[in-house]
Amino acid sequence: MKYCMKCLMPDTRPDMEFNENGICAACVFAEQSRTEIDWEQKKEELQEIARWARENNNGGYDCAIGVSGGKDSTFQALYARDELGLNCLLVNCYPDGITEVGKHNLENLVNHGFDMVSWRPNPKIMRALMRFSFYEYGNPVKPSEYPLFAVTYQTAFAHRIPLIIQGENPGLTLGSTKGYGKNGNAFNIAMGNTLRGGNASDWAVDGIELKQLLLYQFPDKEEMEKSNIRAVYLQFYVKEWSPDHNAEFSVAHGLLGRKDYDWRRMGKYSRYGSVDSDFQLFNPMIKYYKFGESNWTECYSKMIRSGEINRMEAMAAVRKWDGYCDEEHIKKCCDYMEISVDEFWRVMEKKWINKKLFKKDESGKWVPRFTPGVDFDENSVGI
Numbered sequence: 001m002k003y004c005m006k007c008l009m010p011d012t013r014p015d016m017e018f019n020e021n022g023i024c025a026a027c028v029f030a031e032q033s034r035t036e037i038d039w040e041q042k043k044e045e046l047q048e049i050a051r052w053a054r055e056n057n058n059g060g061y062d063c064a065i066g067v068s069g070g071k072d073s074t075f076q077a078l079y080a081r082d083e084l085g086l087n088c089l090l091v092n093c094y095p096d097g098i099t100e101v102g103k104h105n106l107e108n109l110v111n112h113g114f115d116m117v118s119w120r121p122n123p124k125i126m127r128a129l130m131r132f133s134f135y136e137y138g139n140p141v142k143p144s145e146y147p148l149f150a151v152t153y154q155t156a157f158a159h160r161i162p163l164i165i166q167g168e169n170p171g172l173t174l175g176s177t178k179g180y181g182k183n184g185n186a187f188n189i190a191m192g193n194t195l196r197g198g199n200a201s202d203w204a205v206d207g208i209e210l211k212q213l214l215l216y217q218f219p220d221k222e223e224m225e226k227s228n229i230r231a232v233y234l235q236f237y238v239k240e241w242s243p244d245h246n247a248e249f250s251v252a253h254g255l256l257g258r259k260d261y262d263w264r265r266m267g268k269y270s271r272y273g274s275v276d277s278d279f280q281l282f283n284p285m286i287k288y289y290k291f292g293e294s295n296w297t298e299c300y301s302k303m304i305r306s307g308e309i310n311r312m313e314a315m316a317a318v319r320k321w322d323g324y325c326d327e328e329h330i331k332k333c334c335d336y337m338e339i340s341v342d343e344f345w346r347v348m349e350k351k352w353i354n355k356k357l358f359k360k361d362e363s364g365k366w367v368p369r370f371t372p373g374v375d376f377d378e379n380s381v382g383i
């Protein structure tokens with residue numbers, strides 16, 4: 001387990017890329033953003049893409065934007081309309097068990113003056129797939145990520161909308177650029193570790209047929225390009241893009257944060273991030289036991305990059321809180337998957353807790369063998 005020399009991202013996270021100086025791709029991008037990147041030029045490039053989209057309009061919308069109503073998509077939609085002059089169609093994938101705050105934020109966004117289509121994947125299928133995905137991949141939210149992204153591409157494809165505007169390139173934010181790439185091309189969204197190409201056939205399991213999984217299928221990338229459709233990440237072109245900026249902007253435009261927000265349980269960015277579903281509090285804990293890093297590592301790594309905190313301070317906070325999840329949320333998510341909490345922990349111990357990174361203490365609790373930020377030779381652990 002090797003850490004970035006600047007932030008706290010470890011190489012145990014899939015698709016991480018480090019340069020010859022041991023610095024992760026997210027820190028390299030953050031540094032380039034401050035020093036090398038000509039943001040004025042990028043803005044002009046984006047204006048040019050917007051002009052192209054207006055000229056290639058097929059009699060309807062200029063662009064499609066996938067939205068949850070959260071801080072990033074609120075900023076995306078208003079920026080695309082007001083700064084880029086685009087006629088936007090918002091595309092939503094309605095999550096199962098949406099929170100009240102999530103409902104409010106979606107309503108708030110539409111009321112700023114947009115058309116929106118909302119897709120709702122069959123909850124029975126989603127529930128079965130989440131359970132399957134926990135046992136098979138140790139990642140219950142994996143199936144929900146497919147329609148979350150795919151419906152925007154499908155809607156654009158079906159309605160011949162020339163431009164798709166995505167928000168963040170996760171590679172540039174987390175350093176996992178081996179899958180997502182480092183540029184502004186948002187067709188790569190399906191190439192990350194979670195979606196692995198975005199084929200619905202991944203979920204034709206347990207009697208679920210492929211024809212029931214249309215919302216889980218990404219349109220063929222080449223077909224879309226042939227149809228003269230482009231997809232961009234706004235983050236790649238817009239200097240002000242950041243979690244803090246987007247939250248501040250969106251709150252000023254009516255966004256609400258979690259009412260039950262407790263920074264110790266959720267990490268700094270969770271008040272306004274992923275507020276539409278409580279699974280966003282559960283899955284990070286599972287991820288922590290698999291890779292030894294989770295929301296706190298990612299959130300504090302961003303804060304190191306922006307200069308809000310130094311690496312030593314961040315190490316202490318991450319050590320204390322990363323991977324924490326309330327019993328209440330574990331119970332809620334187990335209930336959703338229709339498994340008992342005991343069964344959940346039995347499977348975690350058997351399959352998903354990385355024994356090279358974690359060990360049981362005297363009280364039977366799984367604790368890290370490593371210290372966040374300090375390189376650790378997990379292969380020296382005899383298990």
Ligand SMILES: [Zn+2]
Nearest residue numbers: 004007024027
């Ligand atoms: Zn880094």
